[in-house]
Amino acid sequence: MRGNNIMGIIFSNLHEDLISEITDRRTMGAVPFGGRYRLIDFPLSNMVNSGINKIGVLTKSNYQSLIDHLGTGKSWDLSRKHDGLFILPPFFNTSEYSNRLTTLNSIMPFLKNSSEEYVVISDCDTICNIDYQDVCSKHLENGADITLVYKRDQIPAKLHDPAVLSFDSRGKVIDVLINPDITGSCSFYMNMMLIKRELLMDLISKCISKNTLNFKRDIIQAEYQKLNVYGYEFKGFAPIMTSMGDYFNANMQLMKNEVRQDLFRGDRPIYTKVRDDMPTKYGLGSKVTNSLIANGCIIEGEVENCVLFKGVHIGKGTKVSNCVIMQDTKIGAKSNLSYVIVDKDVVIKDERTLVGFLSYPVYISKESVV
Amino acid sequence: MYPKQEVVAMLLAGGQGSRLGVLTQKLAKPAVPFGGKYRIIDFPLSNCVNSGIEAVGVLTQYQPLVLNEYIGSGQPWDLDSMNSGVRVLSPYQQVKGADWYSGTANAIYQNITYIDRYNPDYVVILSGDHIYKMDYSKMIAAHKENNADCTIAVIDVPLAEASRFGIMNTNPDGSIYEFEEKPAHPKSTNASMGIYVFSWDKLRKYLIEDEETEGSEHDFGKNILPKMLEDGQRMFAYQFQGYWKDVGTIDSLWESNMDLLDPNIPLDLNDESWKIYSRNPVVPPHYISSSAEVQNSLIADGCDISGSVDFSVLFNNVTVKQGAVVQDSIIMPGCVIEEGAVVQYAIVSENTVIGKNAVIGARPEDFEDKDNWGIAVIGDNLTIGAGAKVQPKAMISEDIEEVE
Numbered sequence: 009m010r011g012n013n014i015m016g017i018i019f020s021n022l023h024e025d026l027i028s029e030i031t032d033r034r035t036m037g038a039v040p041f042g043g044r045y046r047l048i049d050f051p052l053s054n055m056v057n058s059g060i061n062k063i064g065v066l067t068k069s070n071y072q073s074l075i076d077h078l079g080t081g082k083s084w085d086l087s088r089k090h091d092g093l094f095i096l097p098p099f100f101n102t103s104e105y106s107n108r109l110t111t112l113n114s115i116m117p118f119l120k121n122s123s124e125e126y127v128v129i130s131d132c133d134t135i136c137n138i139d140y141q142d143v144c145s146k147h148l149e150n151g152a153d154i155t156l157v158y159k160r161d162q163i164p165a166k167l168h169d170p171a172v173l174s175f176d177s178r179g180k181v182i183d184v185l186i187n188p189d190i191t192g193s194c195s196f197y198m199n200m201m202l203i204k205r206e207l208l209m210d211l212i213s214k215c216i217s218k219n220t221l222n223f224k225r226d227i228i229q230a231e232y233q234k235l236n237v238y239g240y241e242f243k244g245f246a247p248i249m250t251s252m253g254d255y256f257n258a259n260m261q262l263m264k265n266e267v268r269q270d271l272f273r274g275d276r277p278i279y280t281k282v283r284d285d286m287p288t289k290y291g292l293g294s295k296v297t298n299s300l301i302a303n304g305c306i307i308e309g310e311v312e313n314c315v316l317f318k319g320v321h322i323g324k325g326t327k328v329s330n331c332v333i334m335q336d337t338k339i340g341a342k343s344n345l346s347y348v349i350v351d352k353d354v355v356i357k358d359e360r361t362l363v364g365f366l367s368y369p370v371y372i373s374k375e376s377v378v
Numbered sequence: 379m380y381p382k383q384e385v386v387a388m389l390l391a392g393g394q395g396s397r398l399g400v401l402t403q404k405l406a407k408p409a410v411p412f413g414g415k416y417r418i419i420d421f422p423l424s425n426c427v428n429s430g431i432e433a434v435g436v437l438t439q440y441q442p443l444v445l446n447e448y449i450g451s452g453q454p455w456d457l458d459s460m461n462s463g464v465r466v467l468s469p470y471q472q473v474k475g476a477d478w479y480s481g482t483a484n485a486i487y488q489n490i491t492y493i494d495r496y497n498p499d500y501v502v503i504l505s506g507d508h509i510y511k512m513d514y515s516k517m518i519a520a521h522k523e524n525n526a527d528c529t530i531a532v533i534d535v536p537l538a539e540a541s542r543f544g545i546m547n548t549n550p551d552g553s554i555y556e557f558e559e560k561p562a563h564p565k566s567t568n569a570s571m572g573i574y575v576f577s578w579d580k581l582r583k584y585l586i587e588d589e590e591t592e593g594s595e596h597d598f599g600k601n602i603l604p605k606m607l608e609d610g611q612r613m614f615a616y617q618f619q620g621y622w623k624d625v626g627t628i629d630s631l632w633e634s635n636m637d638l639l640d641p642n643i644p645l646d647l648n649d650e651s652w653k654i655y656s657r658n659p660v661v662p663p664h665y666i667s668s669s670a671e672v673q674n675s676l677i678a679d680g681c682d683i684s685g686s687v688d689f690s691v692l693f694n695n696v697t698v699k700q701g702a703v704v705q706d707s708i709i710m711p712g713c714v715i716e717e718g719a720v721v722q723y724a725i726v727s728e729n730t731v732i733g734k735n736a737v738i739g740a741r742p743e744d745f746e747d748k749d750n751w752g753i754a755v756i757g758d759n760l761t762i763g764a765g766a767k768v769q770p771k772a773m774i775s776e777d778i779e780e781v782e
Contacts, residue, residue, distance in 0.1 A: 271662075290673055299666050
């Protein structure tokens with residue numbers, strides 16, 4: 009059965025400054041990940057798998073790559089007669105999209121014209137497989153006005169304005185601290201919330217009229233005492249992309265069986281745009297260990313601890329270890345790469361050596377020739 | 379009113395393919411998985427699209443469920459246009475009664491209405507059991523140039539094998555003066571590939587005539603083509619160069635899959651200009667663990683490999699556990715090869731579990747009774763118990779119990 013009275017809103021380009029190398033020519037949502045995905049595939053698939061079939065994708069600038077990826081939404085089953093995918097770029101000028109709250113204000117007509125009772129709002133920079141149906145049933149059980157999804161962990165060093173939550177024994181939010189000085193594990197908000205659509209519209213209008221424009225401070229922090237705000241702890245794999253190191257590590261985590269089981273669950277698959285690549289071809293003398301490899305690769309060399317995207321070629325006598333190599337990159341013969349993130353369509357010729365370090369992987373930008 | 383299509387392709391996909399045994403028990407031959415992610419029908423369908431043909435009728439009869447579901451709207455092949463695209467044509471009840479498709483020609487005859495609504499000049503007849511990449515538009519161009527009524531694609535086969543095929547004997551200008559079906563002493567090596575281009579007005583007339591002819595088997599090879607030749611219609615052979623294989627038998631299906639691993643065989647599925655399209659499953663990339671050894675193989679998305687894989691084709695979501703060995707084999711989607719199992723020279727159909735330490739098939743050099751050696755075939759959704767042994771050339775359609 010389709011349709012469950014929830015609509016989705018995805019912010020596709022927040023926090024891009026944190027991984028500026030990869031987002032130089034694309035939005036956060038279009039950042040490639042895990043061999044065949046883009047970051048937006050995760051929130052989109054999570055929403056679709058939770059029965060949400062009306063999703064608005066907010067995008068401010070540099071969104072060619074994102075739109076190319078999304079198309080009509082067919083790959084996520086969002087190319088529908090009713091509802092489906094809505095791409096929402098700024099109407100007139102990008103200043104309307106200067107922050108989260110003004111962005112939401114500028115899509116008021118979209119919110120107003122919808123009939124769903126609830127809205128799920130998510131960013132693209134957290135990679136996870138979450139069931140919003142479960143968030144919604146907890147929301148209803150608690151009689152909540154707003155449910156904030158959080159995780160218990162150490163706050164990533166560069167996370168922008170983290171909101172740390174405290175709860176009473178029933179999970180109701182009793183304190184919200186923004187950007188506090190905390191070391192060690194705490195409960196911090198994952199920039200995913202469930203809220204009644206009409207309440208969201210009221211709160212936005214109120215903030216705009218008072219010119220208080222910080223979503224976390226002026227909505228979450230200002231309202232938690234007046235409203236029923238509850239937390240929902242997400243316990244699965246959920247890395248946040250706050251640095252190139254995070255991006256690299258999150259890719260490497262996919263070598264763990266339990267991480268793949270958690271992220272790529274059979275009952276809640278992650279959808280993405282398909283390309284008709286043939287299966288990956290392993291040549292004579294190829295040697296591959298502990299790697300995640302997409303279709304369409306041709307491997308004649310040695311690969312260890314790597315994520316290879318679609319259509320990557322690894323030449324004879326070449327050794328790549330601890331690398332993330334994005335789609336259609338061709339690496340010639342007798343080269344040696346270690347701790348390198350190679351973007352799309354790069355050509356690395358024969359007998360090249362590129363070496364980074366775990367804490368500082370080298371990045372090769374899109375379409376370079378080495 | 380449908381817009382005119384210069385060419386309509388009709389794909390004969392109704393055959394049972396009984397020589398493939400358990401592999402075609404539940405599905406029609408064109409739906410048999412091939413090459414790690416494809417089904418056989420992806421080849422003719424993709425050839426049509428890449429040749430610019432926009433209207434394709436797929437004639438189904440035997441076990442059509444899997445095939446129908448696979449073709450769906452035709453979207454994966456870009457065959458879901460508003461007024462054209464792919465149409466699945468099954469036999470149907472008519473005012474005068476109900477008939478199955480009684481022969482290849484009868485199948486087309488029963489769908490004259492479908493073809494007529496596009497008002498085509500030419501009709502291409504294809505079959506759903508060949509692996510090849512071919513530009514039909516070049517063949518159609520040759521047909522036009524020769525001002526032909528019928529053009530038959532032929533491929534040069536070794537003289538020793540010619541007696542297994544339908545042989546076309548031609549004049550120097552390429553016109554056909556004689557057919558010989560599986561001749562003992564072939565005069566030429568031009569084997570018919572089962573691909574025909576007809577001028578539609580001519581074919582239409584012959585189909586109607588053939589339908590009224592008593593005793594006809596309503597078959598292209600046996601009735602239509604000989605009749606046209608007898609009547610002196612302009613019939614030409616079109617020489618095809620490239621890879622072409624009939625995958626109607628276990629051996630040829632296995633060989634054709636293995637051909638994909640041979641860099642010297644001209645069947646490049648990575649060619650951007652002539653892609654083979656298919657319906658893609660929603661699965662993550664495949665994972666090769668630290669204990670795995672993989673060489674000379676094709677491995678599709680979603681696999682999880684911890685054992686040793688050599689000279690094999692693995693479809694999506696195959697699990698090969700630590701210590702298991704897969705060699706010279708084809709493993710279809712969703713299979714699990716448990717620890718210590720050895721699979722050699724075998725085809726394992728979808729979602730089958732090969733238990734721990736089970737032994738499937740054998741290398742020819744390790745098997746004494748050479749006459750009874752062959753590819754072992756395991757059906758779909760079976761469980762081969764731990765320690766069980768399956769002989770080469772065996773065809774398994776039921777679970778096998780664990781052996782202590």
